[in-house]
Each structure stands twice: as C-alpha cells, then as structure tokens.
Amino acid sequence: MIQRIDLRGQSLSRADLLGVLPRPELGVEEATGVVAPILADVRARGAAALRDLAERFDGVRPEHVRVPAAALTDALATLDPTVRAGLEEAIARVRTVHAAQRPTEHTTVLADGAEVRQRWIPVQRVGLYAPGGLAVYPSSVIMNVVAAQEAGVPALAVASPPQRDSAGLPHPTILAACALLGVDEVYAVGGAQAVAMFAYGAAGSEPADGDVLCEPVDVITGPGNVYVAAAKRLVRGVVGIDAEAGPTEIAVLADDTADADHVALDLISQAEHDPLAGSVLVTPSVELAGSVEARLVDMASATKHAARVTTALGGSQSAVVLVDDLDQGLAVVDAYGAEHLEIQTADAAALAERVTSAGAIFVGPYSPVSLGDYMAGSNHVLPTGGTARFASGLGVHAFLRSVQVIEYSRDALAELADRIVAVADDEDLPAHGEAVRGRF
The missing domain is CATH 3.40.50.1980 (Nitrogenase molybdenum iron protein domain)
Incomplete structure (x- = not known):
C-alpha cells in the first residue's frame, strides 16, 4: 500500500534529501x-x-x-x-x-x-x-x-x-x-x-x-x-x-520502542483529510517498518474514509523511510520540514530539542497530532509542503507588526551630528547630513 524508501548506507546532501523525499505530484x-x-x-x-x-x-x-x-x-x-x-x-x-x-x-x-x-x-x-x-x-x-x-x-x-x-x-x-x-x-x-x-x-x-x-x-x-x-x-x-498551507502532512520519527498501532493510527488520521495528504514514517527499525506497513493495510480498509485514506497512503506523497540511525532520521525530517512531526523514540524529549524544521512537534506516545488538531492549546494552522523549513505556524505574531518609535532630544542628536554627516557624505548622500546639520 505505502511505498518504502531505503536510505540506509547512503551519505546524502541536503539537496539529495529534498529530491528523494515524498511530495504530492500536484504542487503549488x-x-x-x-x-x-x-x-x-x-x-x-x-x-x-x-x-x-x-x-x-x-x-x-x-x-x-x-x-x-x-x-x-x-x-x-x-x-x-x-x-x-x-x-x-x-x-x-x-x-x-x-x-x-x-x-x-x-x-x-x-x-x-x-x-x-x-x-x-x-x-x-x-x-x-x-x-x-x-x-x-x-x-x-x-x-x-x-x-x-x-x-x-x-x-x-x-x-x-x-x-x-x-x-x-x-x-x-x-x-x-x-x-x-x-x-x-x-x-x-x-x-x-x-x-x-x-x-x-x-x-x-x-x-x-x-x-x-x-x-x-x-x-x-x-x-x-x-x-x-x-x-x-x-x-x-x-x-x-500566514503560510502556503496546502494538503496536510505528518512525519513520524520512531525507533523500535514505538507502538506500531499508534504509529499506523496517526498516519491514517492525517490521510483521511485528503487524497493528497502525506503520511511519512522515518525509522531505523526494519521490524517497526514492517509492522506498521502490515497494520496500515488492515486499519485503512476498516476506517470510515477507506478510499480516501488508501489513495493518500498509496500516493507519491507518502512513504516509509528507512535510515541507518536516529541521527540520519533527524536529518531526514529536518529536510522534509513536516507540518506535523511526531517523535516516538526512547528519548523523544531530547530528540525534539534537536529538530530545526517542523510546523509543530508532538513528543512521546501520548501527544498525537489529533490532540493538537483540537485541544492541546497549540495552533493547528501550520506550514506544509516543506515550508516549515522557513515558515511558522499561526499565532498572534501573524497579526502583529513591529514598529519602532524613535525619540531624541536636541542634545542627543547634537552628540551624533558630526558622525551622521561623515557617514552620509561617505555614502554620497549629502542631503542626509544636511538634514541633521541644518538643525544646528
């Protein structure tokens, strides 16, 4: 149902990772x-x-x-x-x-x-x-x-x-x-x-x-x-x-301590949004990968929106990605820049602190994306399509402008006047300097 991408034994640059990781075929x-x-x-x-x-x-x-x-x-x-x-x-x-x-x-x-x-x-x-x-x-x-x-x-x-x-x-x-x-x-x-x-x-x-x-x-x-x-x-x-929020996506970084049922359920929960939704598991554990793949087959067929889920999981935007270790897995999820990133590993909290690219990070087995969708208190309007590498999720900052108010007295301006004139003349903008000197 879901494709497998094996990156083990490969030393990939950031450009290589961006080229190999799954994305929807229809882009912005x-x-x-x-x-x-x-x-x-x-x-x-x-x-x-x-x-x-x-x-x-x-x-x-x-x-x-x-x-x-x-x-x-x-x-x-x-x-x-x-x-x-x-x-x-x-x-x-x-x-x-x-x-x-x-x-x-x-x-x-x-x-x-x-x-x-x-x-x-x-x-x-x-x-x-x-x-x-x-x-x-x-x-x-x-x-x-x-x-x-x-x-x-x-x-x-x-x-x-x-x-x-x-x-x-x-x-x-x-x-x-x-x-x-x-x-x-x-x-x-x-x-x-x-x-x-x-x-x-x-x-x-x-x-x-x-x-x-x-x-x-x-x-x-x-x-x-x-x-x-x-x-x-x-x-x-x-x-x-706020951001270019396209089809939803989830990435799960997991090791062999993760519960395969939890991982499969979370991948399916995002896949039910949209046939273009992306569900990605990144893991160094071949055993976990196999267990999740098997559970996806059973669980996807039993869910209410089975056709939609199956299409999303089988699309080019979804995959199980095998890596050598969690360090390589971290590099993969940072390059992917997931809208939602779950970390289900033995030391999830410490690993979460090392993540540099994600819309929101869900730490441990009891912080599923569904919690953030509704009642965690966090915002679920998040950057997708890899834009989490440079964009933020929605918050009050999206509606605020930073404005600086400058107030100098005569004496404070006079102290800087000669220096302002010198820099303005060096930039060949003498009127800038004259605007200061003319006050004195």
Whole structure:
C-alpha cells in the first residue's frame, strides 16, 4: 500500500534529501495556473463571480454570500451540547496559549534624551479561511479567530465554502463556532475565490449585498488545499499571509520502542483529510517498518474514509523511510520540514530539542497530532509542503507588526551630528547630513 524508501548506507546532501523525499505530484507551482483566472474574475466581477464560482465548484448558488445574522444564531441554538462543550474547551485552551504569546513593548535608552521604543501594532482587518470540502473544520475557525482576537485585531471576517445540504450556507457547525467566538461577518465562499475576495474586496451584485459586499483585508490566514495555497502565493504582497498551507502532512520519527498501532493510527488520521495528504514514517527499525506497513493495510480498509485514506497512503506523497540511525532520521525530517512531526523514540524529549524544521512537534506516545488538531492549546494552522523549513505556524505574531518609535532630544542628536554627516557624505548622500546639520 505505502511505498518504502531505503536510505540506509547512503551519505546524502541536503539537496539529495529534498529530491528523494515524498511530495504530492500536484504542487503549488502547477496550481497557480488554475487559480490565476479565478482571482482575476473575482477582482473584476465581485459577488457575481463568487456566486458563479460557488455554483461551479461547490454545486450550489448561494442566495446569501454574506451569512445572515439569524443563521449564526440558529446554528448555535441547535448545536449538539456535547459538540458545544468540546468547542468551548478548545476555545479556552487555545486562548490561554495564545494570550501568552503576546509580546511586550519595551523602551531602550541609549543615552540621555535618546530612546527607541518597540511597539506591536495589530493589523486592522483580517480574512480567516476555514475549509469545508471533504470535512468540516470548526476547529480551524477557533484556531484562526482566537489568534487574531488575542493579537487585538479589531475587524475579523471568516469565509467557508457553501454547502448544498445547508441551503448554500457554510456548514452549521462552522456557523456555530463563529457565533461562539462573537464573529458576525461570515461569508459562504470557498477556495481560491475566498482568498481573492479577501485580498481585493468584492462589490455587491444584488440589492441584499449592498454596494460593497466585502472590504479588503490586511492579512489572510487559514488552512486549505493546494489551490488555496496557490491563491495565497499570488496575492502575497497585496496582503500578508500566514503560510502556503496546502494538503496536510505528518512525519513520524520512531525507533523500535514505538507502538506500531499508534504509529499506523496517526498516519491514517492525517490521510483521511485528503487524497493528497502525506503520511511519512522515518525509522531505523526494519521490524517497526514492517509492522506498521502490515497494520496500515488492515486499519485503512476498516476506517470510515477507506478510499480516501488508501489513495493518500498509496500516493507519491507518502512513504516509509528507512535510515541507518536516529541521527540520519533527524536529518531526514529536518529536510522534509513536516507540518506535523511526531517523535516516538526512547528519548523523544531530547530528540525534539534537536529538530530545526517542523510546523509543530508532538513528543512521546501520548501527544498525537489529533490532540493538537483540537485541544492541546497549540495552533493547528501550520506550514506544509516543506515550508516549515522557513515558515511558522499561526499565532498572534501573524497579526502583529513591529514598529519602532524613535525619540531624541536636541542634545542627543547634537552628540551624533558630526558622525551622521561623515557617514552620509561617505555614502554620497549629502542631503542626509544636511538634514541633521541644518538643525544646528
């Protein structure tokens, strides 16, 4: 079912590893050609394009592109109490973790009358995306909204695909999560078109929409498929983005102390997201590899989404990777840069401290990715496709800007004037020096 890649006995460079490790066949580069016309259409035609694209991709033409307030209230009123309790617990834990992420402002005094103050200013408006294709993700609403709220963002909008079974509105649990969080600006828009709406804004096309359906935002965040990731890449620079979050992925670094059932279950749990999801086991243990491969066959066929799981596990993006030892395994997972990295080894905590590239690290047998998906308190909006080598998971920092405030007195500037003039003249920018000298 799952391919095996044997790297034992090989001395591979970083470039070699990047070339041999499994990835989806359809990447962001290829998807940009598909989504570029979608972005242009939404930018040109606004809400009319959004309705047409919903009919094309989601199989339903929404009457209300912006969700009516009554629909949010009704969704919360009819939410299963046990699901509500779970969402409330997740909100509380995520809020506690993200409140602790807020940076503090500070002032550095360099001399009498010379100081630089560090401020952290939230962006003014954000667009938050919650996927709704093969599964429903109220948990993603929580991850996006809470991080933005704890950063102090004053205006938040959420988009999620319209559902045929919900009369063209997003899934009721998505709406209920928004209501729990106090978000009342919600759109029945999915995929690349949601990214376009947030980046460029959208004019209304019907009286109920008003002249302006959606105002442009400053930052777009949220997970999605490869087309959402491609759309984010194309609008980066027009707006800020969190990361190019494409199909989900998990890497498990394990030795012979790992429980094969645990490893197989965790690989399957990510594979059920998407046929393009990547599940990778990296291990020096041939015995563990064989046991996991056997269990995957049995467990995958028994799970609810067996067809989806089997496709993902059998795809080019999934593999069991054999290595000589855990040091080589660490080099492999650092090159891979997994969205989710589980470490199930005898000394998992120490090994986790040596990891340099991962969206989030799950340490030991009782910290599965599923915990982080819902209630660990960490954020599950994480970089995929190897971008964890340079990008971070979602947090309050995604919605904050660092601004320095410089305040010098006359005497403090005078002390530096000659030195500023000397450097400015050396750079052949004499007006810079004159701007200082002219004050004296």
